[in-house]
Amino acid sequence: MPTASTVRLQIESALAQKIPSALTPPAKTIRPVAPTGIASLDELLGGGLPVGAVSELVGPECCGRTSVALSFLSRVTQAMKVCAWIDVCDVLDPASAAAMGVDLGRLLWVRCGAVQKLAAAARYSFALPQKYLAPPTAEKGLHGGGYGPHPRTETKGMQQAVRGLLASEAMEPRCAEPQRRVRSRAEAFEPALRMSLTSAYAALRPRKPWSRMEQALRATDLLLQSGGFSAIVLDMGSLAPEAVSRVPLATWFRYRAAAERTQSSILLLTQHPCAKSSAELVLRFQPPSAICSERTVFSGIEPRVEVVRRRFPEAPSNVIPLRKPPQRVNSASWQSRTVWAGSR
Numbered sequence: 001m002p003t004a005s006t007v008r009l010q011i012e013s014a015l016a017q018k019i020p021s022a023l024t025p026p027a028k029t030i031r032p033v034a035p036t037g038i039a040s041l042d043e044l045l046g047g048g049l050p051v052g053a054v055s056e057l058v059g060p061e062c063c064g065r066t067s068v069a070l071s072f073l074s075r076v077t078q079a080m081k082v083c084a085w086i087d088v089c090d091v092l093d094p095a096s097a098a099a100m101g102v103d104l105g106r107l108l109w110v111r112c113g114a115v116q117k118l119a120a121a122a123r124y125s126f127a128l129p130q131k132y133l134a135p136p137t138a139e140k141g142l143h144g145g146g147y148g149p150h151p152r153t154e155t156k157g158m159q160q161a162v163r164g165l166l167a168s169e170a171m172e173p174r175c176a177e178p179q180r181r182v183r184s185r186a187e188a189f190e191p192a193l194r195m196s197l198t199s200a201y202a203a204l205r206p207r208k209p210w211s212r213m214e215q216a217l218r219a220t221d222l223l224l225q226s227g228g229f230s231a232i233v234l235d236m237g238s239l240a241p242e243a244v245s246r247v248p249l250a251t252w253f254r255y256r257a258a259a260e261r262t263q264s265s266i267l268l269l270t271q272h273p274c275a276k277s278s279a280e281l282v283l284r285f286q287p288p289s290a291i292c293s294e295r296t297v298f299s300g301i302e303p304r305v306e307v308v309r310r311r312f313p314e315a316p317s318n319v320i321p322l323r324k325p326p327q328r329v330n331s332a333s334w335q336s337r338t339v340w341a342g343s344r
Contacts, residue, residue, distance in 0.1 A: 031280070034231075034265060037071040037101075041305065044332040048072075050280045052263040054256050058273050059285030061237060064303030065269045066092075067100070067336060068283075069233050072267070074101035081230035084108040084223050088216045089238035108229070110219045113212040213243060217251060224258035233267045241272035252278035273308070282309035291335060299341035306331045 002010075008023050015022045033047035042048050049055050049072060057065040073083050083106065085092060090111045098104055216234060223229055236244050252275040259266050268275060273282055288301040307330040 034072070035075055036068060037075050038068065038334055040332040040334045041068065044305075044307065044329065045281070049265055049267070051265050052260050053280030054252065054259055054266045054268065054275055054278055055281040055283070056268045056270065056273055056275050056279040057283050057285065058270055058308070060271060060287060063285035063287055064301070064305070064336070065237055065285055066235070067303070068305075069235075069267050069269060070097050070100040070102055072265075073097070073107065073231060073233065074103075076231045076265075077101075077103035077106045079230075080106070082106050082108070082228060083231040083233070084110065084229050085233045086110045086112065086216050086219055086223075086235065088112045088212050088234070088236050091238055092235065108223075110216070112215045112219070213239070213247070217247065220255065224255065224262060224264070227262045227264075229262075229264050231265045231267065233269065235269045237269040237271060239271070241270075241274075244270055244272065244274050247274060249276055249278070252276065256280075279309065280311050281307070284308045288336075291337070291341075293341065297341075298338065300335055300337040302333055302335050304331065304333045 012022055012024070031050040031052055033045065033049060034051050035042050035048040036045075057068060059065055073085070076083050078101065085097075085107060087110060090113055092109065092111075094104060094109070097107070213236070216236070220232065220234055223232055255266055256275075256278040258264075268279070273279070275282075284306045286304040286306065288303040290298060291300045291302055293299045
């Protein structure tokens with residue numbers, strides 16, 4: 001009776017033309033990492049974010065996702081590399097990015113949904129005429145030194161007023177008996193199209209963010225196809241989870257394959273994980289705690305992050321330990337101080 005290894009070799013040789021190495025598991029891929037600039041986070045991730053893969057930063061608003069992304073881009077741009085920031089909701093502050101150390105000359109900022117002003121804003125100026133600032137000089141005339149009108153102008157409209165008083169309706173004799181009134185025919189107007197209540201609410205409702213999402217996905221496809229970008233940040237943190245979940249999973253799989261081909265790091269900033277198995281690393285941010293000095297002065301925040309998913313965290317080895325290896329810490333925290341707090 002043939003052994004299992006012999007049967008496997010026979011099956012692989014039979015399927016070699018269609019499926020090479022059909023029963024051989026693929027080797028684990030250990031990707032290079034790029035530092036984020038945050039010591040505790042780099043120590044947790046073993047050096048930084050993976051290169052050539054999709055990393056997902058998940059968490060509510062104001063949790064520290066944008067700070068981590070800007071810190072990562074500052075390291076990449078300082079290495080004389082080009083990055084891109086695809087801003088779906090147009091919320092990026094370039095001044096804050098420059099304060100974090102990002103070289104804006106090497107950052108492509110794609111603003112989705114921003115309306116370009118084609119015409120320059122009109123400049124309005126207001127000035128009172130001189131005649132309203134100083135009283136006019138008196139001129140000699142027929143009435144009071146020039147301040148009265150000419151006698152010819154006093155009779156304007158007199159003819160029309162007299163004609164209205166002497167009209168036939170006003171001068172005809174009136175009878176004491178009630179007269180039959182002739183009703184005037186009402187004018188017929190075409191009925192206007194009434195807006196239904198649903199359409200009225202739809203008109204007042206803000207525009208759906210799906211159009212901006214489509215624009216962002218197309219821009220990401222173009223950047224990945226063109227190549228040359230070491231890091232691409234897709235900021236969808238201001239969108240609701242139900243809007244982001246509409247993106248098909250094939251899109252994220254295509255981004256993952258393009259990142260492997262171009263060796264670029266793709267960062268997704270969302271409120272809910274959406275890339276699923278296409279994400280190499282998933283970090284979940286918790287609401288940060290405020291740091292206050294002297295009980296009344298706000299000095300900064302302390303973000304907390306947890307590793308939810310990580311593929312191939314350790315280097316492959318053929319040695320199987322007899323004891324269970326110690327569990328690694330999967331969370332980290334750091335302090336982000338304000339400018340006025342200073343170093344303490």
